[in-house]
Amino acid sequence: MDSNASFPSVSTAKPRLIQRIVQYPHPALRHRAKPLRRVDVELRQMVAEMLELMYERDGVGLAANQVDLPYRLFVMNPTGDRAQKEQELVLINPEILSRKGGMEEKQEGCLSLPGIYAPVRRSTKIVLAAYNLQGQEVRYELEGLAARAAQHEVDHLDGVLFIDRLSPGALAEIREKLLELEQEFQTNRRLGLIPDDRQIAARLAALETLRT
């Protein structure tokens, strides 16, 4: 027998904690994220929602700032394929311990800068330390796309975007697209879809006092 049979049906669907991926030039993208002190049920839900958004948008990585959260946390899966669960990483308070293997320039994009791609120089191999969702310390040696994605995401947590790392020539080539995103942001703000800077900062500060 269904133990709930005699009760009126109550929706058990949890309200979403994360609404959307914010786009350049949203101030959350320039906010330096703070280390997390603990992993709790709510944080696990945020991570699940971040992974969902990342896969929905065909991304290979997503940092907390990109969903308007001030925490040092990112998710990634270099395959971008949710079926390849074993490639999925949740990295809390990540730290790059070493960069090696030389530098390589390759095309990058970002879910917060839709439609913009440009070449970025990154280390080809890194050693990354972090905590996982079980609160255990983990260490990974990453290379190729995984190393590139992790460096891109750690940059996010420091308020750095890949467009900050472009050569002047590459930046000039995407200048017009950046201006379009800036105009779109201002339009959305005028429409009341995006709060003002002061409200955004106050919200991030309130979230920080909760768990950092």
Ligand code: NI
């Ligand atoms: Ni990005």
